[in-house]
Amino acid sequence: MKKLKIFMIFLCFNAASFLVSADPQTCPADSGGKCSGPDDWEGEFFPEIPHIKYEGPKSSNPLTYKWYNAEEEILGKKMKKSNKNLDEVIELAKELQKETKIRPLWGTVQLFLHPRYMHEEQRPKPQEPTKHQYDWDAATAANFLRKYGLINEFKLNIECNHARLSGHTCHHELETARINGLLGNIDANTGDAQTGWDTDQFLTDVGEATMFMMSVLRNDGIAPGGFNLDAKLRRESTDVEDLFIAHISGMDTLARGLRNAVKLLEVN
Template identity: 55%
Template sequence: MTEFFAGIDRIAHEGPESTNPLAFRHYDPDEVVLGKRMEEHLRFAVAYWHSLAFEGLDPFGGRTFDRPWYGDDMDHARLKADVAFELFSKLGVPYFCFHDADVRPEGASHAESTARLNAIADHFETKMAETGVKLLWGTANLFSNRRFMAGAATNPDPDVFAYAAATIKANMDVTQRLGGENYVLWGGREGYETLLNTDLGAELDQMGRMLSLVVEYKHKIGFKGAILLEPKPQEPTKHQYDFDVATCYGFLKRYGLEDEVKVNIEVGHAFLAGHSFEHELAMARTLGIFGSIDMNRNDIQCGWDTDHFPNDPREATLAYYQILKAGGFTTGGTNFDAKIRRQSLDPVDLFHGHILGMDTCARGLKAAAAMIGDGTHDAFVADRYAGWQGAEAQAMLKGERSLDQIADRVISEGIEPQPRSGRQEYLEGLVNRFV
């Protein structure tokens, strides 16, 4: 144990009547929902970068936090890991996630950075064995260092592409060694700011080639987890190639990777793309590429990715409804890509943030399960589209009718469709019954 969280015990479930701020009111890992333990449904993970590496900065100001592990050497990195696993254990989360730059200081060369990453992985193995906490996914930070200012895979300099490829390999190796269940690629700067200096086609081909290399290496080393691409529309890059789920699917189809790669969907990124989170989840479910989620929220009054902890049970309900309809998580889970506010200075604030998020998700999961169990919503949607089960409708859908044949039938039968109410307000009220 470290001294950083002294006085904070493991967080327990005390029920909805509890007023204890250091207890779960709704998240009970052993509660059975639709035949499965809640812990197995939600598969919570703590994000190493926001919880351990975030210094409290924002676009207009620097560090506000003062943590004993801040430092650019391996002793500080090991202390950070010790604090991290104490946090994971006291929260009772089964997983964590990390970028390489979160867990080890940058070396003077790629070889030194990789050696430091492997040394921290050794320490992680010990802590994982002690605590039982597992790795949901690993990834490489290919956006913070100035070498990546014009992109990583999409950089005009092939040496940057090669450096990024080597960095991804090192992180895939560590993710494999630690038993990670997924590997994520987030192209923070894979896009462009102006077409005046950009060869769009070349950059897309480079990005497709890098992802193909990743998939090839996955099979070479026998990695059993999923490869996940994380959509993000903007900020900092003006035109991001992985804009949203639909754009990612089109990209995957173009390069023949739609059966090899799924998506890791973040609430804040859906928001920046002009979508709701449930839309992105529904699109991924429909296209067959749903993988995992980053759970957070944005501030509607700010124009950047603010990464608050989730606090709206209704939004969580609509999200987990889509996740349950997709069959639930397999290798994926609920990673809190969320950070406490820069004025939330105390160690206990990290617990308050995660308890808020975990309880919000638990309420959403239970409400979504109740919606599905009730069946009223599903029945309404099925009835709305029931006409498509008719013989002529199926013939049109299957390509058995030409355009002129369809037109002839409309004229000969005197078809004059009448609008039917979509009953949106009724359905919104229906959702509220379960939240």
């Protein structure tokens, strides 16, 4: 169980390191950075954004779910997402930091909101991997683990955009992990098929989402792992509302893919 918890730290490391090490937020996100202390706190980080609700596919409200209905049951389980694993990992990370006195070893700085870096001053990272490495794709990683007797110690986190960069579809990588008993977590993002850049875009292709949801269903789920959107806004998206619309689109795409996958598997 301890190994599993430590493994989950790596799956959630970006989020966990931010939540554990960052100073408490003292002003809302849309304040333009003008808040100076806790006296400016308004009670909500996004006070102008309403609670995101499910309104169904006919809704024209961009700040609502069209396909993701948290309370709806599909194959006997509610679609409701959970932060249970992340919460547990954060507590473990706090314990380890206290014991070892080691702060997070890695983090990412969000520079795209700054006018200096928004346009071309900071370029995207090039195609990765740029040369052979032992986690090039799911098959390579599986055989590395098998070779060194670690096949029963780890699961794989499949990132859809990296699958494309290694010359595969996301569905191919998920199936490779699944048939080897290694499917553990999914970075459900996408990239541009015609470039060699790790663009980390939100998934909006329902067809692609349908295919990899079929892998998840055939795997009988991916617990205790889960889905991580692992995506960011484009540089020119500066409105706070854009952040929510992007995440809603990603969630809805996954939910619609799940609905489609259930229908396809029922037919077959």
